[in-house]
Amino acid sequence: MLWRFRKEIIFLIFIFFSFLIEKHTLNKKVDSKTKIKNQYFYNYEEIIEENKRLREIFNLKEKKIITNFKVAEVIGVYPYIFPGEIIINKGKEDGIKKNMIVFTKDLFLIGKVEEVMDRYSKVVSIFNNKTRISVILGSTGEIGIIEGGYAPFILMKYIPYDSKVKIGDDVLTSNFSEYYFSGIKIGKVYKIIREKDSLFLKIWVKPYIASCGLKEVIICE
Amino acid sequence: MNRKFLNFLEQILIISIFQYIFYNFLNFKIIPSFFLIYLLLLSFEGYTELSLFLSFLLGVFNDFFSKEVLGTSSLRYLLIVYFSSFFVVKSIKEKSIFIFIFSFLYFVLSNLKKGELIWSGKILLKYSFLFSFYNFLIAIIIEIFVREIKRKWEESYF
Numbered sequence: 001m002l003w004r005f006r007k008e009i010i011f012l013i014f015i016f017f018s019f020l021i022e023k024h025t026l027n028k029k030v031d032s033k034t035k036i037k038n039q040y041f042y043n044y045e046e047i048i049e050e051n052k053r054l055r056e057i058f059n060l061k062e063k064k065i066i067t068n069f070k071v072a073e074v075i076g077v078y079p080y081i082f083p084g085e086i087i088i089n090k091g092k093e094d095g096i097k098k099n100m101i102v103f104t105k106d107l108f109l110i111g112k113v114e115e116v117m118d119r120y121s122k123v124v125s126i127f128n129n130k131t132r133i134s135v136i137l138g139s140t141g142e143i144g145i146i147e148g149g150y151a152p153f154i155l156m157k158y159i160p161y162d163s164k165v166k167i168g169d170d171v172l173t174s175n176f177s178e179y180y181f182s183g184i185k186i187g188k189v190y191k192i193i194r195e196k197d198s199l200f201l202k203i204w205v206k207p208y209i210a211s212c213g214l215k216e217v218i219i220c221e
Numbered sequence: 222m223n224r225k226f227l228n229f230l231e232q233i234l235i236i237s238i239f240q241y242i243f244y245n246f247l248n249f250k251i252i253p254s255f256f257l258i259y260l261l262l263l264s265f266e267g268y269t270e271l272s273l274f275l276s277f278l279l280g281v282f283n284d285f286f287s288k289e290v291l292g293t294s295s296l297r298y299l300l301i302v303y304f305s306s307f308f309v310v311k312s313i314k315e316k317s318i319f320i321f322i323f324s325f326l327y328f329v330l331s332n333l334k335k336g337e338l339i340w341s342g343k344i345l346l347k348y349s350f351l352f353s354f355y356n357f358l359i360a361i362i363i364e365i366f367v368r369e370i371k372r373k374w375e376e377s378y379f
Contacts (some may be wrong), residue, residue: 024291
């Protein structure tokens with residue numbers, strides 16, 4: 001009788017194992033990695049690179065660019081290109097709270113913390129369909145809104161049709177956001193579309209995070 | 222039995238090497254999934270149980286290569302392989318078309334989080350199509366290559 005449903009049984013068993021392994025990886029990743037690093041120098045080049053990146057991050061503190069921050073490691077991305085969701089190895093136990101801002105080591109905006117678990121957190125990046133951030137154009141000072149979901153770009157809306165915006169202009173967070181403080185670099189203007197029947201321009205922005213690796217991130221309030 | 226087992230091991234090793242090379246050394250934005258193609262071909266050949274077991278195993282390999290959380294690709298592979306096992310597919314043409322369809326579903330699944338899409342529909346459609354098309358082409362190449370090997374093998378033995 002059971003033999004007839006062997007396909008379904010195997011399917012359910014491995015689904016269960018997949019869930020188990022996923023949960024286990026998220027909760028145990030911090031401990032296991034630290035242990036391995038203490039025991040062996042398994043890859044010198046990777047350790048040297050990691051050291052360099054961490055030095056750059058802690059230089060920010062010395063130069064007093066930002067003083068109160070936490071550093072986390074990226075342990076998972078969804079999807080693997082232009083990730084809309086990033087999982088970091090710091091959670092409630094490390095003082096991470098919902099809506100904290102997440103940057104790269106060069107202080108480019110990645111997104112904000114959306115969900116906090118005990119040992120890990122989920123970050124919604126600017127590539128995510130849900131992302132809406134009030135931004136300002138560095139050159140003209142005009143305020144618009146960026147919208148995610150258009151990887152590899154992000155869409156900037158509500159910039160007036162007669163704006164003097166140019167390709168290559170910086171896009172920064174404005175002062176009018178509930179969660180983000182002003183002046184965080186997001187990206188550069190890549191393409192400007194002037195539609196005749198619209199009062200506003202359609203601006204494609206190339207985010208800085210599209211071209212930098214996501215290994216360690218900075219989190220601050 | 223032993224020979225068959227060694228054959229499967231050999232195949233897994235080859236596709237793992239290909240997948241690893243594509244993830245780490247080639248600068249492609251969209252990377253075809255050799256694992257998915259292999260699992261679907263196995264399932265179409267009638268090796269459903271083996272295919273389900275390998276879905277779990279190759280999913281873990283895939284997560285290692287793509288830096289996703291371990292277990293997520295396994296879940297997707299298992300779902301796709303399970304549904305694909307209900308179809309009887311024989312010819313190269315049919316196999317390629319089904320691989321296109323299931324690859325498309327796989328990519329859409331990988332973009333779903335709690336019932337919501339991570340990218341907008343239009344962009345997702347574009348990338349899913351590209352991913353499926355790559356897989357479709359690779360499936361055709363693999364099938365032609367395998368048939369050619371089988372033909373040569375038969376010629377030399379009989």
